Amino acid sequence: MSYTTQTQTSMEAAGESAGNEFLAFTLGREEYGIDILRVQEIRGYEPVTRIANAPDFIKGVVNLRGTIVPVVDMRIKFDLGTPTYDQFTVVIILNIGGRVVGMVVDSVSDVTTLTPEQIKPAPEIGTTFDTDYLIGLGTLDERMLILVDIDKLMSSAEMGLIEKLAA
Amino acid sequence: MTIDMSQFYQVFFDEADELLAEMEKLLLALDVSAPDSEDLNAIFRAAHSIKGGAATFAFTDITEVTHMLESLLDRIRKGEMALTPEHVDAFLVAKDVLTMQMDGHHHGSSVDQTAVDSVCQRLKALSQGIVADAPAAAPGAPAVAAAPDPVAAPVVDADGNCRFRIELPDVPQKDVDALAAELGLLGTIEQETLDDKRAVFILTTGESQDNIVAICSFVLDPDDLKITYDAAPAAASAGAAPAEDLGYGIFEPEKNPAAAPHVAAPAVDAAVPTGEVKNYGRRATDKEGASQESSSIRVSVEKVDQLINLVGELVITQAMIEQRIAALDPLHHERLLNSAGQLARNTRDLQEAVMSIRMMPMDYVFSRFPRMVRDLAAKLGKKVEFVTRGAATELDKGLIERIVDPLTHLVRNSVDHGIEMPDKRKVSGKAEAGKLVLSAAHQGGNIVIEVSDDGGGLNRDRILAKAKSQGLPVSDTMPDADVWQLIFAPGFSTAEVVTDVSGRGVGMDVVKRNITAMGGTVDIRSIPGTGTTIAISLPLTLAILDGMSVKVGEEIYILPLGYVIESLQPAAVDVKEVAGQGKVVKVREEYLPLIPLYQIFAIDPRFEDPSQGIIVILESDGKKAALLVDSLVGQQQVVVKNLESNFRKVAGISGATILGDGGVSLILDVSALLRSSRQLNADPVFF
Numbered sequence: 067m068s069y070t071t072q073t074q075t076s077m078e079a080a081g082e083s084a085g086n087e088f089l090a091f092t093l094g095r096e097e098y099g100i101d102i103l104r105v106q107e108i109r110g111y112e113p114v115t116r117i118a119n120a121p122d123f124i125k126g127v128v129n130l131r132g133t134i135v136p137v138v139d140m141r142i143k144f145d146l147g148t149p150t151y152d153q154f155t156v157v158i159i160l161n162i163g164g165r166v167v168g169m170v171v172d173s174v175s176d177v178t179t180l181t182p183e184q185i186k187p188a189p190e191i192g193t194t195f196d197t198d199y200l201i202g203l204g205t206l207d208e209r210m211l212i213l214v215d216i217d218k219l220m221s222s223a224e225m226g227l228i229e230k231l232a233a
Numbered sequence: 234m235t236i237d238m239s240q241f242y243q244v245f246f247d248e249a250d251e252l253l254a255e256m257e258k259l260l261l262a263l264d265v266s267a268p269d270s271e272d273l274n275a276i277f278r279a280a281h282s283i284k285g286g287a288a289t290f291a292f293t294d295i296t297e298v299t300h301m302l303e304s305l306l307d308r309i310r311k312g313e314m315a316l317t318p319e320h321v322d323a324f325l326v327a328k329d330v331l332t333m334q335m336d337g338h339h340h341g342s343s344v345d346q347t348a349v350d351s352v353c354q355r356l357k358a359l360s361q362g363i364v365a366d367a368p369a370a371a372p373g374a375p376a377v378a379a380a381p382d383p384v385a386a387p388v389v390d391a392d393g394n395c396r397f398r399i400e401l402p403d404v405p406q407k408d409v410d411a412l413a414a415e416l417g418l419l420g421t422i423e424q425e426t427l428d429d430k431r432a433v434f435i436l437t438t439g440e441s442q443d444n445i446v447a448i449c450s451f452v453l454d455p456d457d458l459k460i461t462y463d464a465a466p467a468a469a470s471a472g473a474a475p476a477e478d479l480g481y482g483i484f485e486p487e488k489n490p491a492a493a494p495h496v497a498a499p500a501v502d503a504a505v506p507t508g509e510v511k512n513y514g515r516r517a518t519d520k521e522g523a524s525q526e527s528s529s530i531r532v533s534v535e536k537v538d539q540l541i542n543l544v545g546e547l548v549i550t551q552a553m554i555e556q557r558i559a560a561l562d563p564l565h566h567e568r569l570l571n572s573a574g575q576l577a578r579n580t581r582d583l584q585e586a587v588m589s590i591r592m593m594p595m596d597y598v599f600s601r602f603p604r605m606v607r608d609l610a611a612k613l614g615k616k617v618e619f620v621t622r623g624a625a626t627e628l629d630k631g632l633i634e635r636i637v638d639p640l641t642h643l644v645r646n647s648v649d650h651g652i653e654m655p656d657k658r659k660v661s662g663k664a665e666a667g668k669l670v671l672s673a674a675h676q677g678g679n680i681v682i683e684v685s686d687d688g689g690g691l692n693r694d695r696i697l698a699k700a701k702s703q704g705l706p707v708s709d710t711m712p713d714a715d716v717w718q719l720i721f722a723p724g725f726s727t728a729e730v731v732t733d734v735s736g737r738g739v740g741m742d743v744v745k746r747n748i749t750a751m752g753g754t755v756d757i758r759s760i761p762g763t764g765t766t767i768a769i770s771l772p773l774t775l776a777i778l779d780g781m782s783v784k785v786g787e788e789i790y791i792l793p794l795g796y797v798i799e800s801l802q803p804a805a806v807d808v809k810e811v812a813g814q815g816k817v818v819k820v821r822e823e824y825l826p827l828i829p830l831y832q833i834f835a836i837d838p839r840f841e842d843p844s845q846g847i848i849v850i851l852e853s854d855g856k857k858a859a860l861l862v863d864s865l866v867g868q869q870q871v872v873v874k875n876l877e878s879n880f881r882k883v884a885g886i887s888g889a890t891i892l893g894d895g896g897v898s899l900i901l902d903v904s905a906l907l908r909s910s911r912q913l914n915a916d917p918v919f920f
Contacts (some may be wrong), residue, residue: 070345074579115897116788117883118834122249127889129897132546138881166879 071079087179088204090211091158091171093140094147099204099211104160111155111170123224128168130159136227137168143225147172162220165191167227169220185213191198240786243285246339246533248833252279253335254600257328261603265318273310275552276324280306283331287378298349302327302355308360318908323355324602379486392518398427399434424832469589492787534630536680544587545872551580592627595673595682598637599624602644609648616655616665617648622672628680632771635751638683639744640748643684644671646741651688651765661762663687676770679753679795685766691717691759700724714855717757754853758837780890780900782866784847786836791890793870796903798850800856800865805844818848818859825850828906832883851905861907 088099114126114137123143127134143148149170158170188200199219203207204211220227256279259272284299302324308314330352337344350584402786409432413424420438541567558573560564574719599621603805610617628636652658652667659665670685693716700707707719719725723742753771772778772795780791781800807819808827816827829849831838840863841848848859887902 113896115889116897118836118885120883127876127899128899129891129895132542132549132874133637134874134876134879134891134897191631 090175092173099213100216104216106159106161109157111151135166141169249283268316277306305360326354397436400886544584549891558894593627593629593630593633596624618668620670623674628675639747642744647686651686679770682769687709689766690761719812780871781868783862784864784866785830785862786838791900796851800849809844825857853907858907
């Protein structure tokens with residue numbers, strides 16, 4: 067878990083009280099969190115251009131101010147909830163190692179700050195994500211956020227988005 | 234005050250590269266028997282500019298070689314020496330050495346010191362060949378008399394060094410130290426202090442005064458500087474000073490030994506007139522530089538690419554506006570529509586203008602070949618007349634840089650294998666000198682570059698025999714065009730002898746691969762005994778292409794127009810099944826394989842029946858096929874966007890573009906489609 071140690075070091079450097087900020091979003095009934103620094107922007111869903119013969123969860127590509135950006139639907143990828151596309155469908159635009167990817171989720175709730183104490187290690191079972199892609203479980207009052215290592219997930223061979231991560 | 238000089242290095246290297254190329258071009262064009270003084274001056278200026286730059290950056294090895302080159306050139310251009318072919322050869326070798334040294338400084342590549350020494354010797358020997366004759370003419374030495382002011386001539390010691398007395402203005406001690414260190418690199422330096430605490434350097438160096446001024450000007454205003462020739466110790470040796478030419482123009486050194494005492498005497502007072510002299514070198518250099526550079530500026534490619542991208546965006550935005558206002562009532566919005574029309578025109582002009590920035594004349598590539606052909610022909614004992622045509626034809630910079638290597642290979646091949654030895658040419662009734670033509674021309678959206686020789690032509694039988702022995706699938710009845718393409722197979726060479734020029738069989742396949750990677754094609758035409766022409770066809774630019782948009786189901790794809798031959802709706806009777814292997818279409822007495830786009834991309838089409846849809850006949854690599862689509866949408870210029878920058882390579886797709894409505898459309902990779910069509914049924918290549 068090089069990621070955790072890395073963030074912890076940077077947090078220690080920033081001071082005791084500082085935590086990590088996570089963007090919380092929902093897929094079906096589960097609540098997830100990703101590092102806010104990887105999020106470039108949040109947009110509504112726009113029609114995409116389908117890419118022939120690509121897996122289902124790769125919806126296609128869209129024009130994001132002149133750049134061609136692939137859009138993946140996490141609900142299809144992890145079989146959570148029903149993939150409907152309406153005015154409430156949200157696309158989180160991520161910037162990972164200089165590459166831009168759109169991620170369709172059911173909704174985006176808020177940005178929360180989690181201290182290292184609030185992040186518990188993920189159990190080996192219980193989520194649809196491979197635990198390799200998890201940072202841990204964040205507890206926030208009654209809520210539980212599944213914290214995803216989005217860098218690792220999006221650059222994984224499983225997603226098939228990137229031949230090789232640039233950075 | 235220290236300045237980080239390294240930031241200027243790149244500019245120097247760029248400039249020096251250009252100057253060297255220019256020099257070589259001029260040298261090759263030089264008519265030895267009657268050299269044009271303009272050309273000689275231009276060569277001299279190039280050498281001088283490089284020397285000045287090199288001295289500024291303390292690349293003493295480069296300075297040394299350019300200095301000798303310059304001295305010799307100076308003598309020739311002043312008519313003191315007649316130009317001979319040996320001179321031209323020596324200059325060319327010197328140019329190579331300089332390029333090597335430049336690379337050494339720039340990229341840290343190794344420098345062959347013996348080559349440097351030998352060229353120095355050669356240049357020295359050539360200039361001394363005349364020095365022997367010079368004294369006879371020297372007493373008259375009109376050059377000195379012609380000088381407008383009586384100037385203290387530099388006193389040259391036996392090593393060709395001069396002693397300069399450099400009087401600094403009142404500057405802080407640390408500047409003095411910095412300057413002393415810099416100047417110390419040029420030669421030996423002694424420092425003294427005047428009564429009013431100003432510093433004075435006595436510098437013994439082989440450098441010219443300009444260079445000293447140039448170095449000082451980094452620290453202080455050169456106008457405050459007083460440089461004089463320090464006479465004291467040099468005067469004794471002045472009488473014996475060899476007539477090594479240090480300067481030029483009014484710096485013409487006196488060669489008359491009798492003048493030496495006269496030189497020594499006024500040296501101390503000479504500070505006043507030298508005030509004018511010292512500026513001469515700088516101003517003259519500025520002017521020379523200006524005349525060459527005022528018409529162009531140096532901009533990094535990234536900036537240009539950024540500009541091109543932005544204009545691409547603008548074109549898309551403009552198309553969006555056009556689409557939106559097309560729905561408006563022309564009566565009520567006449568003025569808006571007019572303005573939009575104007576915007577459309579301006580945008581198009583702007584786009585064209587911006588695209589042209591990236592365009593460079595083919596001369597950039599062609600200019601390096603005359604030298605290569607000359608050397609190669611001399612080495613092989615052949616006579617070659619080299620002609621270039623269409624050097625002004627412009628091509629995208631990205632492509633121009635990548636075409637150099639393949640073209641070099643082809644030209645080399647032509648000289649080595651194509652053109653025969655002079656005696657053999659005589660026997661077959663041709664002129665002794667073979668003709669090698671390198672030409673470039675626009676043809677539609679492509680640029681066609683041809684390397685053509687009037688040599689022996691390709692030997693069909695030998696290629697076939699070789700192909701057979703290598704186990705390639707060939708038959709004796711193959712059409713010529715197919716036979717010629719065999720030479721692009723890896724490891725294929727029919728040359729009897731492997732020379733260091735070519736014949737190892739590596740290369741032609743690389744040529745082909747490089748050109749295909751650029752989206753181009755290679756064709757060979759050859760007639761035995763008459764010659765061979767290799768034609769490279771390349772798209773003009775990679776950033777924008779003329780596209781034809783086609784619709785299948787609800788999806789729109791872009792076909793690069795360059796591949797489209799025609800589109801038509803076939804009659805039902807012309808579409809035939811081939812034993813479960815797919816369909817063929819009969820078009821103009823030709824059966825073409827039918828590629829149903831809906832099938833490849835798994836789309837729900839409007840028409841599955843070719844006789845209801847439209848077929849677009851495509852051609853790539855000499856192979857044709859018919860692509861079945863629902864309908865044609867239109868024809869437009871599209872800005873090619875890379876799909877891989879955020880996604881990955883998609884089979885059958887070469888890129889994407891943004892349509893007028895802001896949506897994305899994919900550009901079909903036609904050559905991949907055609908390739909796959911041959912194996913589509915057997916082995917699907919898409920995922």
